[in-house]
Amino acid sequence: MPRPTAPLRISASTSTRAIHPALTAGQPLRPRVTTSNVPGPRSQSILQDLNRSGDFRTSLVAVDYAKSKGNYLTDADGNQHLDCFGQIASISVGYRNEQLEALAGSERFRIAAMNRPAIGVFPPHDWREILEAGLMKDSVRPRGLTQIFTANCGSTAIESAYKAAFMAYQHKQRGHSDFTAAENDSSLFNSSPGSPSLSILSFKTGFHGRLFGSLSTTRSKALHKVDIPAFDWPAVDWPQLRYPLEENEADNRKEEERCIALVEETIERWQAKSPVAAVVVEPIQSEGGDNHASPFFFQRLREVTRQRGVYLIVDEVQTGVAATGTFWAHEKWNLPHPPDAVTFSKKMQAAGYYHTEELRPSAGYRNFNTWMGDPARAMQASEIVKIIEENGLVEHTAQVGAQLYEALRGLSARHPGLIQNLRGKGQGTFLAFDCETPAQRDELVGRMRNKGVLVGGSGARAVRLRPLLIFSEKELEVFVETLQAVATEIVA
Amino acid sequence: MPRPTAPLRISASTSTRAIHPALTAGQPLRPRVTTSNVPGPRSQSILQDLNRSGDFRTSLVAVDYAKSKGNYLTDADGNQHLDCFGQIASISVGYRNEQLEALAGSERFRIAAMNRPAIGVFPPHDWREILEAGLMKDSVRPRGLTQIFTANCGSTAIESAYKAAFMAYQHKQRGHSDFTAAENDSSLFNSSPGSPSLSILSFKTGFHGRLFGSLSTTRSKALHKVDIPAFDWPAVDWPQLRYPLEENEADNRKEEERCIALVEETIERWQAKSPVAAVVVEPIQSEGGDNHASPFFFQRLREVTRQRGVYLIVDEVQTGVAATGTFWAHEKWNLPHPPDAVTFSKKMQAAGYYHTEELRPSAGYRNFNTWMGDPARAMQASEIVKIIEENGLVEHTAQVGAQLYEALRGLSARHPGLIQNLRGKGQGTFLAFDCETPAQRDELVGRMRNKGVLVGGSGARAVRLRPLLIFSEKELEVFVETLQAVATEIVA
Numbered sequence: 001m002p003r004p005t006a007p008l009r010i011s012a013s014t015s016t017r018a019i020h021p022a023l024t025a026g027q028p029l030r031p032r033v034t035t036s037n038v039p040g041p042r043s044q045s046i047l048q049d050l051n052r053s054g055d056f057r058t059s060l061v062a063v064d065y066a067k068s069k070g071n072y073l074t075d076a077d078g079n080q081h082l083d084c085f086g087q088i089a090s091i092s093v094g095y096r097n098e099q100l101e102a103l104a105g106s107e108r109f110r111i112a113a114m115n116r117p118a119i120g121v122f123p124p125h126d127w128r129e130i131l132e133a134g135l136m137k138d139s140v141r142p143r144g145l146t147q148i149f150t151a152n153c154g155s156t157a158i159e160s161a162y163k164a165a166f167m168a169y170q171h172k173q174r175g176h177s178d179f180t181a182a183e184n185d186s187s188l189f190n191s192s193p194g195s196p197s198l199s200i201l202s203f204k205t206g207f208h209g210r211l212f213g214s215l216s217t218t219r220s221k222a223l224h225k226v227d228i229p230a231f232d233w234p235a236v237d238w239p240q241l242r243y244p245l246e247e248n249e250a251d252n253r254k255e256e257e258r259c260i261a262l263v264e265e266t267i268e269r270w271q272a273k274s275p276v277a278a279v280v281v282e283p284i285q286s287e288g289g290d291n292h293a294s295p296f297f298f299q300r301l302r303e304v305t306r307q308r309g310v311y312l313i314v315d316e317v318q319t320g321v322a323a324t325g326t327f328w329a330h331e332k333w334n335l336p337h338p339p340d341a342v343t344f345s346k347k348m349q350a351a352g353y354y355h356t357e358e359l360r361p362s363a364g365y366r367n368f369n370t371w372m373g374d375p376a377r378a379m380q381a382s383e384i385v386k387i388i389e390e391n392g393l394v395e396h397t398a399q400v401g402a403q404l405y406e407a408l409r410g411l412s413a414r415h416p417g418l419i420q421n422l423r424g425k426g427q428g429t430f431l432a433f434d435c436e437t438p439a440q441r442d443e444l445v446g447r448m449r450n451k452g453v454l455v456g457g458s459g460a461r462a463v464r465l466r467p468l469l470i471f472s473e474k475e476l477e478v479f480v481e482t483l484q485a486v487a488t489e490i491v492a
Numbered sequence: 493m494p495r496p497t498a499p500l501r502i503s504a505s506t507s508t509r510a511i512h513p514a515l516t517a518g519q520p521l522r523p524r525v526t527t528s529n530v531p532g533p534r535s536q537s538i539l540q541d542l543n544r545s546g547d548f549r550t551s552l553v554a555v556d557y558a559k560s561k562g563n564y565l566t567d568a569d570g571n572q573h574l575d576c577f578g579q580i581a582s583i584s585v586g587y588r589n590e591q592l593e594a595l596a597g598s599e600r601f602r603i604a605a606m607n608r609p610a611i612g613v614f615p616p617h618d619w620r621e622i623l624e625a626g627l628m629k630d631s632v633r634p635r636g637l638t639q640i641f642t643a644n645c646g647s648t649a650i651e652s653a654y655k656a657a658f659m660a661y662q663h664k665q666r667g668h669s670d671f672t673a674a675e676n677d678s679s680l681f682n683s684s685p686g687s688p689s690l691s692i693l694s695f696k697t698g699f700h701g702r703l704f705g706s707l708s709t710t711r712s713k714a715l716h717k718v719d720i721p722a723f724d725w726p727a728v729d730w731p732q733l734r735y736p737l738e739e740n741e742a743d744n745r746k747e748e749e750r751c752i753a754l755v756e757e758t759i760e761r762w763q764a765k766s767p768v769a770a771v772v773v774e775p776i777q778s779e780g781g782d783n784h785a786s787p788f789f790f791q792r793l794r795e796v797t798r799q800r801g802v803y804l805i806v807d808e809v810q811t812g813v814a815a816t817g818t819f820w821a822h823e824k825w826n827l828p829h830p831p832d833a834v835t836f837s838k839k840m841q842a843a844g845y846y847h848t849e850e851l852r853p854s855a856g857y858r859n860f861n862t863w864m865g866d867p868a869r870a871m872q873a874s875e876i877v878k879i880i881e882e883n884g885l886v887e888h889t890a891q892v893g894a895q896l897y898e899a900l901r902g903l904s905a906r907h908p909g910l911i912q913n914l915r916g917k918g919q920g921t922f923l924a925f926d927c928e929t930p931a932q933r934d935e936l937v938g939r940m941r942n943k944g945v946l947v948g949g950s951g952a953r954a955v956r957l958r959p960l961l962i963f964s965e966k967e968l969e970v971f972v973e974t975l976q977a978v979a980t981e982i983v984a
Contacts (some may be wrong), residue, residue: 042617046615046619046620047615050619052638053620053628053638053640054642055852055856055860056615057855058612058857059612059614059615060613060614062614062617063609063614063615063616065604065607087613087614088862090608090862090863096603101602104596104606105597105602107558110597113605113868113872114589114593114872115560115583116582116841117555117579120551121550121579122553122555123538123542123554123555124554124555125555125556125568127538128538128542128545146544146545147545148545150546153644154861155703155861156644156647159704160703162704163702166719171719183714183719184714185714187718187720188711188717190717190723190724190725191724195718195720195721196719198721199721210655210861211648211651212651212654212704212705212706212708212723213703216682216704219680222671222676222677222680224858225679225686225687226662226676226679227662228655228658229687229688229689229690231704232682233682235681345862363549363715364550365550365715368547368702369647370582370645380605
């Protein structure tokens with residue numbers, strides 16, 4: 001039996017190159033919680049007050065963003081938290097980043113923020129330059145995708161990509177861009193042929209957003225879906241893999257083949273009822289529990305979708321922007337043909353999707369809205385990209401992630417009941433593990449929070465880590481120490 | 493026959509109080525177009541370039557926002573346009589407003605913009621203060637609605653309101669908040685009972701956004717809808733009124749009664765198939781052609797929806813924020829009971845919906861997403877509200893709108909074929925008229941643009957005016973002169 005109190009050594013062999021001190025300058029050295037519980041009394045009072053005019057039952061603490069810094073969040077009671085959840089995986093380069101705030105103080109940002117255009121009709125004269133400095137930079141744009149559609153959040157990005165897929169699918173069927181009178185007329189009544197029976201295939205336990213189209217492909221939790229009308233669209237089993245992946249390759253391969261066969265079968269079966277225009281997939285199912293699949297699975301998925309004329313939309317809203325140790329998670333699959341669309345949001349702070357020329361609509365105004373994105377957020381994305389590239393944060397996250405994985409492996413060996421199914425090897429800091437039960441997971445997350453370390457839950461009993469891209473050796477030590485202390489308390 | 497070249501006098505009796513000079517300081521005195529056409533060569537080249545990596549077939553000009561000012565937009569060729577379209581009705585207090593840009597330069601705005609929270613989980617400690625300075629201020633919040641849900645754009649606001657309506661409707665049916673096992677399980681397969689057959693009733697030619705739920709209630713144009721799967725939801729005739737409304741009251745009343753009867757009939761008929769949980773309605777159908785209805789119609793709509801336990805969602809995304817001469821267009825209806833929800837976006841720059849306590853979800857996380865709005869945009873909304881209130885822009889817009897209506901009435905009398913069905917009396921500057929044909933409308937809009945005045949089209953053959961809230965007597969003169977000149981050219 002391992003001694004739970006023995007300090008855990010962090011392997012020197014995977015030690016990371018230090019990131020630039022400016023990225024973490026001024027942040028606390030370690031968490032500090034001075035209230036007896038989190039949320040403390042001041043947070044509690046603020047949240048109760050907010051809950052009178054909106055739904056804040058979901059809130060953990062009220063935050064003083066002005067006093068937050070680097071990897072650390074300061075709450076309304078002055079508690080300082082090491083943030084390994086990052087505003088549901090949406091903070092990239094840390095709180096109060098000086099370069100970002102300098103951008104915000106620039107005249108061009110102020111003008112962009114306060115004079116928001118309808119980009120589709122009156123684009124800023126330098127819109128292309130703004131895009132090419134960040135979102136469309138060669139080092140950023142997913143290989144093989146030459147087009148971009150900008151939006152305001154992850155759900156609108158996903159739904160606009162679905163629309164593009166439906167339009168392109170029908171365009172292909174039709175062979176030309178002219179709609180028939182019957183299509184035009186019936187569409188206004190939401191009837192066929194103008195409003196066709198077409199579907200998007202998604203995977204069970206997947207999450208793609210919570211509006212009506214995206215929620216119809218989300219299969220994470222009943223709480224997200226009950227009472228909301230949904231399209232009758234197919235969902236297919238997500239491979240249930242054994243971790244660590246590298247020790248279970250043969251079994252996992254069979255399971256992935258089984259799921260790919262289901263995808264093929266389902267596409268075939270739905271052809272008569274509501275043809276599948278696109279398959280949507282997360283590189284790592286996040287909200288649904290950090291469920292992984294291998295490059296083989298995604299290669300096969302690309303293969304079968306291409307064979308059957310079905311578009312493949314890779315949803316990188318949560319996995320994108322360096323967190324998995326590559327800029328996009330799907331880079332690791334070495335696909336011979338790119339996905340048809342890749343969605344982004346969260347850490348990019350700007351949202352939208354990249355796509356092929358085939359997914360351009362047949363006419364203007366078909367995939368359109370008032371704002372069509374936000375130049376201020378696109379500028380912020382450029383600055384985030386610049387900070388990531390100047391500081392090598394993709395490589396940094398790959399390295400520190402490997403180190404964190406090893407540390408967690410050590411803890412898992414000590415507490416095999418509490419820290420199960422560790423996953424995310426080779427996926428940067430995008431790591432997760434299961435507890436024995438949902439209640440135990442909640443206890444672990446709560447105890448971590450009371451010690452000033454924020455982590456997220458996902459799925460039924462998973463703990464998901466979503467540290468910022470500036471998470472480094474020092475934070476790793478704090479995290480591991482805290483988890484070890486909590487594990488000891490829970491197991492004891 | 494009127495002489496088309498005679499100058500049009502602007503009635504002194506409706507002359508407006510001058511707005512504060514700071515709001516329009518530095519703007520051009522009149523439009524200036526130096527290129528032979530709009531877009532000029534520089535805009536054309538920029539748009540062509542942009543079109544290589546996205547769909548910019550819809551763009552009119554590339555804009556230099558830094559050089560735009562007050563009511564005037566400067567394009568990439570240096571042309572200066574009087575903007576009576578306002579980025580599809582989303583600009584409120586003018587370009588390069590100094591107060592707004594001062595806000596953008598403040599530390600609190602910079603912090604909010606660059607450290608965007610997941611508001612639902614980690615709200616800023618001063619979130620309530622931010623809301624109460626603007627969105628939830630007593631003078632702003634629609635009477636009777638105590639709750640707010642913040643979002644990122646009009647479509648997400650509308651769809652989140654639909655979700656709230658569906659959840660509250662089912663909660664009422666169920667009588668409690670616990671879901672059955674069958675509801676939980678079936679929801680993950682998008683099947684009944686968890687994913688119920690419920691509907692939103694909307695009006696023909698209405699527009700409520702372009703995502704999958706909102707587009708299912710949008711009935712404006714086939715181009716918006718063809719090829720996109722839609723929910724089988726009911727649409728009811730919108731009253732076809734005769735203008736001016738005050739001269740056709742008896743006929744219009746009959747038509748409105750006919751449509752209300754259709755609403756009642758439809759709610760009844762769909763009860764067995766897909767019960768109507770909510771009716772959604774625009775105070776003035778905008779994208780669909782600026783179609784009006786009277787307070788009587790809306791009072792009856794409120795009455796019948798209440799009688800039948802159906803929620804009423806008033807979509808003020810385009811009509812809200814002072815443009816119709818009251819802060820909200822629905823204020824003019826004097827409803828005995830408020831709508832259940834009122835959506836906003838565009839001119840507010842922040843988006844979301846106000847609602848009753850009944851529309852609060854039964855549990856946390858049911859109506860939820862990552863960002864849940866944007867504190868930076870909420871701060872901007874507060875500043876916009878402050879500018880509107882300090883400068884009396886609601887009353888100003890009511891007054892200048894009345895004056896503009898009278899001027900257009902004069903032009904309509906001179907050019908009865910070209911300027912038909914003038915509408916919007918008593919609705920601030922939210923005015924529109926029809927041309928004889930769609931082609932003639934397009935010609936009029938294009939000729940106005942070539943003379944440096946931007947107006948929008950809507951519906952089949954309508955011209956919609958969406959001036960900024962700082963549109964004043966001077967701009968009115970320019971607008972009327974230009975329209976008169978164009979009318980003379982077209983009629984000649």
